[in-house]
């Protein structure tokens with residue numbers, strides 16, 4: 001739920017107020033960049049990394065450059081207005097109105113989904129779906145053209161799952177519609193390589209560091225779906241849902257069908273790291 005909103009040129013506005021015109025190219029064509037970052041104790045997690053990825057997405061979409069100072073300011077104002085220390089923020093940059101040259105920068109503060117911890121304790125079921133990411137000009141870009149990602153989640157639900165995992169040509173594992181995917185065999189953690197055109201998750205980057213501290217080896221590569229299906233446990237990573245155990249793939253249990261030890265350990269480590277600042 002949207003709890004606060006800040007907009008370039010205006011600052012904090014009522015979240016129920018319209019702030020984007022009907023002929024904004026972000027709306028008309030889905031050409032806009034965005035970022036989502038979780039806020040712990042009033043502080044956005046790894047904001048500079050999110051702004052770096054945001055700037056790259058904007059450049060790849062041929063948008064005007066991201067004004068980092070503006071986004072820092074709008075985020076601070078919106079978080080102060082929200083007065084909710086544990087939440088998440090979404091940053092948006094649109095090119096603005098068709099034929100105009102006034103980009104629109106938006107910061108949305110949202111409350112966390114209430115069912116998150118219950119879902120983490122239970123784990124999620126994922127369904128594999130084909131997706132041709134690496135042939136795309138926009139592989140790895142966080143643009144608002146997420147219709148396919150959202151419809152993939154609907155399709156996974158229709159097939160009895162909670163979320164999807166995308167497969168590239170020849171069935172290689174890519175990522176979820178809004179997450180990166182991981183699995184474990186023994187003390188080795190596996191996650192697909194960025195060269196596949198997947199998003200460079202900020203949470204993925206944090207977990208690669210934290211996993212090593214917990215004694216896991218991390219292997220990044222190109223893997224078939226069978227590697228995930230035969231793993232001892234699996235999980236997804238993302239800013240809002242953090243480390244989410246995956247307990248079933250295509251209707252069959254992953255490992256013993258329960259959340260695993262790496263997911264638990266990494267979730268705890270991520271929280272420790274986030275609260276340390």
Ligand SMILES: Cc1ncc(COP(=O)(O)O)c(C=O)c1O
Nearest residue numbers: 178179180199201202203238239
């Ligand atoms: C396609 C895709 N992959 C992975 C992720 C995870 O990235 P992060 O950990 O930065 O949230 C996201 C989240 O936004 C995403 O949209």
